[in-house]
Amino acid sequence: MAARIDKIVTSGAFELDGGSWDVENNVWLVGDDAEVLVIDAAxxxxxxxxxxGDRRVVGIFCTHAHNDHVNAAPALADATRAPIMLHPAGAPLWGMAHTDRRWDWDLADGQEIEVAGVRGTVLLTPGHAPGAVCLSFPDLGVVFTGDTLFQGGPGATGRSFSDFPTIIDSISTRLLTLPPQTVVHTGHGGDTTIGDEAPQLDEWVVRGH
Structure with a gap:
């Protein structure tokens, strides 16, 4: 069975710095008929x-720990017995969403995660949030970027725990070096490609300053 990618969109609130915003999140599932990796349990x-469905969940991968990306992770882990995976630098934000439970597995830059016969590589891409990571599947020609890279620009950096120069460095050194045909599956909104976003880097830098 070949690996495939499914997407569902869930709705809820993003909360930070005393504010609350209604958002729609992309939840990605990578797998086959037997097993699946869930990316961002929102x-x-x-x-x-x-x-x-009846597939085995091999893990619950968190691209970062903003509440709208991890608020369903513990309940999903309880239901499936799958480990929650998060980079440890995301601990401060995780603690805001979940005061009584830690994630299960620490993610690390360069770590490989296998599901349905394909391997994903963890790319550390801080800036939008501490410990933000992307997950690249070269054999599938895709990268899951969470809120690091969107169609038309980088993720927001105007709130606590974020930094614009850091996200630009992450995008330019870790993402725009991927093959231009790589499809970018984002945390919100539509897809794009590395080739479509790379020419806009200088414009983002000017706009960001």
């Missing part, structure tokens, strides 16, 4: 479980 564990 808002609604029941909806994610419906998409998973």
């Amino acid at each position: 808002h609604d564990a029941r909806e994610i479980l419906t998409a998973v």
Whole structure:
């Protein structure tokens, strides 16, 4: 069985710095008919479980620890017995969302995660949030970027725990070096490609300053 990618969109609130915003999040599932990796368990564990079906969940991968990307992770982990995976630098934000539970596995730059016969490589890409990571699957020609890179620009850096020069460095050194045809699956909104975003780097830098 060949690996495939499924997407569901869940809705809820993003909360930080005393504010709350209604958001829609992309939840990505990479796998086959037997097993699946969930990327960013957002808002609604029941909806994610419906998409998973009877497949074994090998892990719950968190691109970063903003509440809207991890708020359904513990419930999903309890239902599936799958480990929650997060870079340890995301601990301060994780603690804001979950005061009574830690994630299960520490992610590290360069770590490989295998599911359905394909391997994903963890890319450390801080800036939008501490410990933000992307997950690149070269054999599938895709990279999951969370809130680091979107169609038309980098993720937001105007709130606590974020930094614009850092996210630009992450994008330029870790993402724009991927093959230009690589499809970018984002944490919110539509897809793009590395080739479509790379020419805009200088414009982002000017705009960001």
